[in-house]
Amino acid sequence: MNVEDWKSQIKRGTLDYCILLLIKQRPYYGYEIISKLEQYPIVAAKENTIYPLLRRLLKEEYISSSWQESTEGLPPRKYYTLTEKGNEYLSAMSVEWDNLLTAISEIKGELNDG
Amino acid sequence: MMDKIMNDYLVKIEKYLKSMSDSERIDIVKEIKSVMLELQNNGFSSEQIIERLGNPKELSKAYLGEAISKNNKFSWSKFGAIFAFCSSFAGVSGMLLLPFISTLSIALMIGGVITPIGGIIKFVGYLMGYDIAGITIEMGTFTPSPMQFFPISIVIGALMFWLGKVLWNLTIKYIHAISQKKKTV
Numbered sequence: 001m002n003v004e005d006w007k008s009q010i011k012r013g014t015l016d017y018c019i020l021l022l023i024k025q026r027p028y029y030g031y032e033i034i035s036k037l038e039q040y041p042i043v044a045a046k047e048n049t050i051y052p053l054l055r056r057l058l059k060e061e062y063i064s065s066s067w068q069e070s071t072e073g074l075p076p077r078k079y080y081t082l083t084e085k086g087n088e089y090l091s092a093m094s095v096e097w098d099n100l101l102t103a104i105s106e107i108k109g110e111l112n113d114g
Numbered sequence: 115m116m117d118k119i120m121n122d123y124l125v126k127i128e129k130y131l132k133s134m135s136d137s138e139r140i141d142i143v144k145e146i147k148s149v150m151l152e153l154q155n156n157g158f159s160s161e162q163i164i165e166r167l168g169n170p171k172e173l174s175k176a177y178l179g180e181a182i183s184k185n186n187k188f189s190w191s192k193f194g195a196i197f198a199f200c201s202s203f204a205g206v207s208g209m210l211l212l213p214f215i216s217t218l219s220i221a222l223m224i225g226g227v228i229t230p231i232g233g234i235i236k237f238v239g240y241l242m243g244y245d246i247a248g249i250t251i252e253m254g255t256f257t258p259s260p261m262q263f264f265p266i267s268i269v270i271g272a273l274m275f276w277l278g279k280v281l282w283n284l285t286i287k288y289i290h291a292i293s294q295k296k297k298t299v
Contacts, residue, residue, distance in 0.1 A: 029148075030145060030148075030149060031148075031149050031152045031153070046166060046167075046168070047146075047149060047166060047167050047168075047173075048167060048168040048172060048173045048176055049176070051142075051145065051146070051149075051173075051176075051177070052173075052176040052177045052179070052180040053180060055142070055177060055180055056180035059180075067144075074151065074152070074155060075147065075148040075151040075152070076144075076148065077148060077152075078141075078144075078145050078148065
């Protein structure tokens, strides 16, 4: 039994979704996304995963980015925002996510009854 | 403040990403530099920052791998990105296998389109009373007549195109597999 393998598959399959959900609320910069996700071990990922992934989402035009100066001697930050295309993609993902949750809870319920 | 450890790291990233366009590479390096300073501001030492970011080669590989988007659609820019990926990472798969199969798959797809066109040209020529000898297929001793050539060219074209597409999909899958191999996620 290796639950770690399964956990990493879940993470890989849901990171895009988590990141798009975050960015939908407001513009985020990369390090902020990493810090936010670190609060939840099941989706926590390091820089070498998140930054390349953001780059792919940019390429696929689900998100856009802009550099903004920050305060007090800190370097400029690259903020990511959701595009129209990204919003559509996110809605479609949300539908599937709800389908999954419903399926799992029903399957669980049936197992408990039986 | 950037010190030597962090600067050396960025220089390595620059080197591994040299096959990318200038604007993209500069943007990536700028963002990594930004996160380094962000981490430093939160009390991490240079060594801890490098440790967190991981081996520069692996990080670059992840960037180059993700640059090849996951869908299997063909585009010339993706073809270029495959070669960029290969040129940064030597080794048997990078130097020989990947360039070979990706080029072969495109040659097959192009051949798959050209062959039926040849068939149509030959068929139209035949209807108009010409035999275009330059376009032909030989299968052992059997050389199809212009009438037979037309359907044969379509079947062969479809087969070539299909084979090219399968090879292309394999190439994309393979690149994603090797660019994610060493990641902890």
